[in-house]
Amino acid sequence: MPFFSKVKKQTPNSNTPEQVFLGEDFDVRYKWLKQSFNQCFDITIYELTANRTRCGIVYLQDMVDESLFDEQVLSYLVNEDFASSHNEFIHKLLELKLISSMSSSVLTDMQKAVELVLDGNILIFFEGDQRMLAFPLQKFEKRAISEPANENVIRGPREAFVEDIHTNITLIRRKIKSPSLKMEQLVLGDYTKTKVVIGYLEGICKPEIIEEVRQRIGRIQMDGVLGSSYIEENIDDFPLSPFPQSQKTERPDVVAAALLEGRVVIFVDGTPIPLIVPVILTMFLQSPEDYYQRYVFANFVRWLRMAFLVISLLFPSFYIALTTFHPVMIPSDLLLSVAAARDLVPFPALVEALIMELTFEALREAGLRVPKAIGQAISILGALVIGQAAVQAGIVSAPMVIIVSLTGIASFIVPYFDLGFSIRLLRFPIMILSGSFGIFGLMIGCLLIYIHLVHLRSFGMPYLTPIAPIRANDLKDTFLRVPWWLMKRRPSFVGTNDHKRSNLNYPFVEEDED
Amino acid sequence: MNKALIFSMVICTFFLTGCWSRIEINERAFVSAILVDKGKNGNIDVTLTFPLPNRLATGQSGGTLSLGKPYATLTYSGANISQAFHKMQVDLPRKVSFGHAKLLIIGQEMAREGITKILEFIIREPSLNINLAMFVTHGKAKNIINMVPTFERSQSRILLGFTKNDIALLTTPKDFLETVNGDMAVSILKVGKRKMVSENGKKVVWVGTDGVALFKNYKMVAKLTSYEGRGALWLRNTIKRALVTIQSPTDHKEINLTVLQAKAKIHPSKSEPYTFDVHFNVEDDLSESDSTIDLSKETNINKLELIAEKDIRERIEGAFTASKKAGADAFQFGEYLSWYKPKIWKKSVRNWSSLYQDKVKLNIYVDLKIKRRGTENNPFWTKELSP
Numbered sequence: 001m002p003f004f005s006k007v008k009k010q011t012p013n014s015n016t017p018e019q020v021f022l023g024e025d026f027d028v029r030y031k032w033l034k035q036s037f038n039q040c041f042d043i044t045i046y047e048l049t050a051n052r053t054r055c056g057i058v059y060l061q062d063m064v065d066e067s068l069f070d071e072q073v074l075s076y077l078v079n080e081d082f083a084s085s086h087n088e089f090i091h092k093l094l095e096l097k098l099i100s101s102m103s104s105s106v107l108t109d110m111q112k113a114v115e116l117v118l119d120g121n122i123l124i125f126f127e128g129d130q131r132m133l134a135f136p137l138q139k140f141e142k143r144a145i146s147e148p149a150n151e152n153v154i155r156g157p158r159e160a161f162v163e164d165i166h167t168n169i170t171l172i173r174r175k176i177k178s179p180s181l182k183m184e185q186l187v188l189g190d191y192t193k194t195k196v197v198i199g200y201l202e203g204i205c206k207p208e209i210i211e212e213v214r215q216r217i218g219r220i221q222m223d224g225v226l227g228s229s230y231i232e233e234n235i236d237d238f239p240l241s242p243f244p245q246s247q248k249t250e251r252p253d254v255v256a257a258a259l260l261e262g263r264v265v266i267f268v269d270g271t272p273i274p275l276i277v278p279v280i281l282t283m284f285l286q287s288p289e290d291y292y293q294r295y296v297f298a299n300f301v302r303w304l305r306m307a308f309l310v311i312s313l314l315f316p317s318f319y320i321a322l323t324t325f326h327p328v329m330i331p332s333d334l335l336l337s338v339a340a341a342r343d344l345v346p347f348p349a350l351v352e353a354l355i356m357e358l359t360f361e362a363l364r365e366a367g368l369r370v371p372k373a374i375g376q377a378i379s380i381l382g383a384l385v386i387g388q389a390a391v392q393a394g395i396v397s398a399p400m401v402i403i404v405s406l407t408g409i410a411s412f413i414v415p416y417f418d419l420g421f422s423i424r425l426l427r428f429p430i431m432i433l434s435g436s437f438g439i440f441g442l443m444i445g446c447l448l449i450y451i452h453l454v455h456l457r458s459f460g461m462p463y464l465t466p467i468a469p470i471r472a473n474d475l476k477d478t479f480l481r482v483p484w485w486l487m488k489r490r491p492s493f494v495g496t497n498d499h500k501r502s503n504l505n506y507p508f509v510e511e512d513e514d
Numbered sequence: 515m516n517k518a519l520i521f522s523m524v525i526c527t528f529f530l531t532g533c534w535s536r537i538e539i540n541e542r543a544f545v546s547a548i549l550v551d552k553g554k555n556g557n558i559d560v561t562l563t564f565p566l567p568n569r570l571a572t573g574q575s576g577g578t579l580s581l582g583k584p585y586a587t588l589t590y591s592g593a594n595i596s597q598a599f600h601k602m603q604v605d606l607p608r609k610v611s612f613g614h615a616k617l618l619i620i621g622q623e624m625a626r627e628g629i630t631k632i633l634e635f636i637i638r639e640p641s642l643n644i645n646l647a648m649f650v651t652h653g654k655a656k657n658i659i660n661m662v663p664t665f666e667r668s669q670s671r672i673l674l675g676f677t678k679n680d681i682a683l684l685t686t687p688k689d690f691l692e693t694v695n696g697d698m699a700v701s702i703l704k705v706g707k708r709k710m711v712s713e714n715g716k717k718v719v720w721v722g723t724d725g726v727a728l729f730k731n732y733k734m735v736a737k738l739t740s741y742e743g744r745g746a747l748w749l750r751n752t753i754k755r756a757l758v759t760i761q762s763p764t765d766h767k768e769i770n771l772t773v774l775q776a777k778a779k780i781h782p783s784k785s786e787p788y789t790f791d792v793h794f795n796v797e798d799d800l801s802e803s804d805s806t807i808d809l810s811k812e813t814n815i816n817k818l819e820l821i822a823e824k825d826i827r828e829r830i831e832g833a834f835t836a837s838k839k840a841g842a843d844a845f846q847f848g849e850y851l852s853w854y855k856p857k858i859w860k861k862s863v864r865n866w867s868s869l870y871q872d873k874v875k876l877n878i879y880v881d882l883k884i885k886r887r888g889t890e891n892n893p894f895w896t897k898e899l900s901p
Contacts, residue, residue: 325536
């Protein structure tokens with residue numbers, strides 16, 4: 001089935017572009033560059049003579065800091081005192097680098113030069129020398145660091161990633177000040193030339209995992225990479241699974257914590273949401289809040305989350321199964337009120353539930369996409385039409401409205417939205433199963449999901465670790481969030497043998513000896 | 515190819531209707547009580563009561579709509595219960611569901627004739643709970659359906675109330691199953707009339723508990739009075755919230771004690787084979803005193819305790835002798851014997867009924883403690899008498 005298979009497109013250029021060398025001739029190179037940037041109004045190519053040498057300058061005018069270039073480079077070049085002859089000029093510039101600009105690269109390949117110009121460099125080439133200089137003087141507008149939009153916490157840092165990859169990496173470097181934090185850069189996308197950075201802590205992350213990430217990302221050949229999801233779907237172990245196999249976050253503190261556990265982070269330029277691999281199911285139930293609140297409360301919230309995860313998956317199905325197949329299981333008084341409420345409803349419970357669940361999903365999606373100015377209309381329509389009018393008209397029953405809204409709330413309690421999506425999606429097949437076979441169908445559905453989860457791997461790591469291959473030492477942060485003074489070792493399933501994390505002993509205060 | 519096959523199979527399942535047992539909740543009629551009477555020509559009259567959810571308008575604009583009563587009763591007769599039930603099912607638009615039945619009420623005539631047919635149906639029907647509460651009525655069980663539910667929405671909830679607060683003896687078909695010989699005690703309901711302000715001062719049918727029916731070999735053989743019936747509760751070890759009224763030793767005025775906790779321990783006596791030692795540990799509250807006896811004195815309290823012990827002993831004695839007279843081991847002393855002395859039980863199981871009538875004796879020991887006297891010591895009006 002072609003629509004299930006991985007994206008593989010024939011690319012116009014191969015991944016390694018051919019090198020172009022045009023020698024020392026000024027006019028040939030000038031013409032070639034003019035030709036390359038034909039019909040690009042934002043390119044600036046001009047010629048000037050400095051110290052009796054013809055220089056060509058090429059840059060994209062909207063992407064560079066022209067005043068800085070003028071101050072740091074151009075003023076030196078045109079200064080008559082800089083050099084007395086052509087040869088001295090070239091020698092000082094290209095070999096001694098007597099220019100106060102921070103960094104510049106020397107290159108001879110014209111193709112590479114074009115790439116650098118497109119990345120916001122200013123290129124200078126000279127008459128009579130093959131070598132060219134490129135100054136990285138990018139200047140473009142970027143969004144300021146703001147509060148996270150989706151992953152809010154009460155305590156804990158309030159900064160979130162932005163689209164610019166360099167800002168994002170800075171945010172991490174400021175949290176982990178160690179040379180062991182490695183950042184490997186790759187470029188993906190034949191046209192977009194998107195920077196992809198693989199970050200990990202050397203000595204803590206398992207080398208096999210790093211190598212696997214490198215290989216899987218290296219395999220990707222696309223014409224454009226516009227977001228981390230382009231990469232995510234190409235490196236999943238099980239592309240057909242509804243469960244997310246990499247963690248997405250917009251919080252630098254989550255990324256830093258993942259790095260310290262020994263996991264690998266993949267930044268993609270242009271996306272404020274990096275990927276973290278490998279991931280296990282329980283990690284999606286750990287909110288960053290858990291680690292900032294005191295552990296007692298954090299544990300309570302974590303259990304609440306787990307309970308509501310089950311509710312979100314099974315509650316409508318359970319209701320359908322009980323009312324259509326096993327009314328004996330409902331307490332008599334409750335049964336009477338449910339039966340009284342359902343009396344006028346013309347649909348079977350399954351159809352009723354499907355109508356309501358689909359309407360809720362549609363409302364949620366519409367609420368997300370609706371222009372802000374008319375956003376209120378959606379909520380009024382939703383509350384009035386679905387909540388009240390449908391019940392009064394006898395099309396759906398009041399208990400079903402309660403169940404659908406509770407399920408709706410429950411599905412948003414998962415801290416990472418992509419697990420919430422999978423749960424929300426899996427709810428429907430289970431509803432159909434329990435509408436056809438009762439509790440038996442519901443259990444079959446649960447078993448199928450369980451079997452799938454046991455089978456699932458994220459970068460070779462079983463998805464249910466540390467529960468399904470049980471690792472007693474790593475259970476400290478799954479069902480419980482033990483206090484910090486007990487988190488002495490990092491999770492053994494991702495980190496290397498350097499497991500020790502802290503050396504704390506409790507109680508910290510020595511008892512007085514009176 | 516293989517994938518396409520699986521895909522089409524999954525699609526096909528969406529057009530299937532599911533299990534045959536799938537019945538929507540609004541296509542079922544839930545039985546709340548089963549009433550059985552002896553009918554004409556040796557038939558059995560089965561009456562089922564149903565709550566009517568379509569008339570229980572919940573939440574809608576608060577006020578109760580005048581739709582009629584929110585419950586219905588139907589009576590059909592047949593040679594046995596299944597016949598009567600099937601006749602009923604044919605006439606009903608909804609599927610009868612027994613899963614929520616909580617009550618089994620048997621008319622006295624039917625009970626005297628024997629309840630094996632009823633128990634057979636109940637035990638065989640898988641959706642029926644064998645923990646139904648059983649009652650016997652004076653006269654016809656059907657008369658109960660004329661009861662006006664004053665405190666609850668439907669009649670069945672009133673009847674359920676009797677079983678919830680353990681004032682009436684709770685006997686279930688399961689208790690009958692556990693016996694060897696079908697000897698058991700079942701509470702009796704009486705149907706009377708009572709003036710109710712809530713029903714505009716009219717006299718309406720009122721149902722209350724009254725006495726205990728003794729069964730022997732699944733047949734009702736005797737009745738205990740209300741007074742003796744409470745002794746039966748003691749012997750079945752289900753006493754709670756009972757009132758013990760005694761006379762004060764000083765002025766013969768009444769003093770009421772409420773039982774807080776009572777535990778019975780029944781053992782066959784070590785020396786004599788057919789004698790049972792019955793020990794009761796009772797804790798009481800003093801709930802009312804009409805007497806001038808000084809309740810703040812420990813000795814007086816001890817005296818009251820002794821009197822109350824004697825009273826309880828007499829009650830139990832009464833229930834026991836009544837059951838002995840009927841030859842019905844309604845309190846299952848045979849069970850105790852078979853548990854503690856299986857050898858003797860094996861010998862005597864065949865003619866246990868006559869043995870019970872002739873030989874079984876009880877040694878009743880009651881240990882009663884008055885734990886609390888309430889918020890005052892002596893009655894408030896005694897203050898005036900003290901100097």
